[in-house]
Amino acid sequence: MSMTLLHLRAARVWAHRQRIEHEAATLFTQLAEELDVTGYTALARRAAAAADDERRHAGRCRALVIALGGTPANDEPARVIELGPRHLTRRDRMLYAAVAVGCVTESLSCSLLLALREAAVHEQVRATVDEVLADEIEHSRIGWSVLAAESARRDVSWLRAHLPAMAAAAFDEDVKPMIGDDELAGLGVLPRGQVSSLVSETWTTVIGRGLERHGIAVASAA
Numbered sequence: 636m637s638m639t640l641l642h643l644r645a646a647r648v649w650a651h652r653q654r655i656e657h658e659a660a661t662l663f664t665q666l667a668e669e670l671d672v673t674g675y676t677a678l679a680r681r682a683a684a685a686a687d688d689e690r691r692h693a694g695r696c697r698a699l700v701i702a703l704g705g706t707p708a709n710d711e712p713a714r715v716i717e718l719g720p721r722h723l724t725r726r727d728r729m730l731y732a733a734v735a736v737g738c739v740t741e742s743l744s745c746s747l748l749l750a751l752r753e754a755a756v757h758e759q760v761r762a763t764v765d766e767v768l769a770d771e772i773e774h775s776r777i778g779w780s781v782l783a784a785e786s787a788r789r790d791v792s793w794l795r796a797h798l799p800a801m802a803a804a805a806f807d808e809d810v811k812p813m814i815g816d817d818e819l820a821g822l823g824v825l826p827r828g829q830v831s832s833l834v835s836e837t838w839t840t841v842i843g844r845g846l847e848r849h850g851i852a853v854a855s856a857a
């Protein structure tokens with residue numbers, strides 16, 4: 636396949652990542668507000684800074700799409716994204732969002748980006764992956780900090796029942812769009828063959844261990 640065609644196919648994947656980053660900005664903006672309402676002022680500030688990071692990531696992805704010859708996604712106006720079942724209290728929903736976005740999605744995103752970085756040969760792809768990865772590590776820490784603060788105050792084991800839904804959402808919305816053919820690996824697309832080991836490793840080594848520390852057993856979540 637010609638280089639131009641490969642670039643165009645990779646550009647489509649990165650346009651999707653641009654959308655994901657844009658959505659992440661909305662999620663962190665919402666989380667910042669909920670943290671503030673709960674009284675976690677310092678964590679609220681970190682979440683607001685994360686939202687800024689995500690907007691910058693969306694811009695980097697956009698630039699990369701253009702560099703690869705593709706058409707960037709439209710930055711849709713921010714809308715409210717509801718996470719988790721409606722019957723939860725406001726504070727429980729805040730915790731749900733922090734765990735789903737920070738502990739689960741951002742941890743998976745870190746693993747994904749590490750794998751992409753290893754295979755990336757295109758210079759701007761590498762630079763983009765490096766910049767995004769550095770921030771996603773802090774973003775996942777926000778989730779873990781919220782979970783630690785809440786589990787110090789109350790029983791958070793109820794979250795266990797929601798892990799399969801969180802895992803499925805993180806996979807469908809954040810990992811799946813970055814999967815493609817092996818020949819696109821150098822351009823920041825995850826080869827299909829790596830997907831299941833990447834996801835299961837992240838669950839056993841990072842997410843599962845972290846959750847179990849707070850009394851949330853993950854045995855069959857992933």
Ligand SMILES: [Fe+2]
Pocket residue numbers: 656659688689692767771
């Ligand atoms: Fe991001």
Ligand SMILES: [Fe+2]
Pocket residue numbers: 659689741770771774
């Ligand atoms: Fe992030």
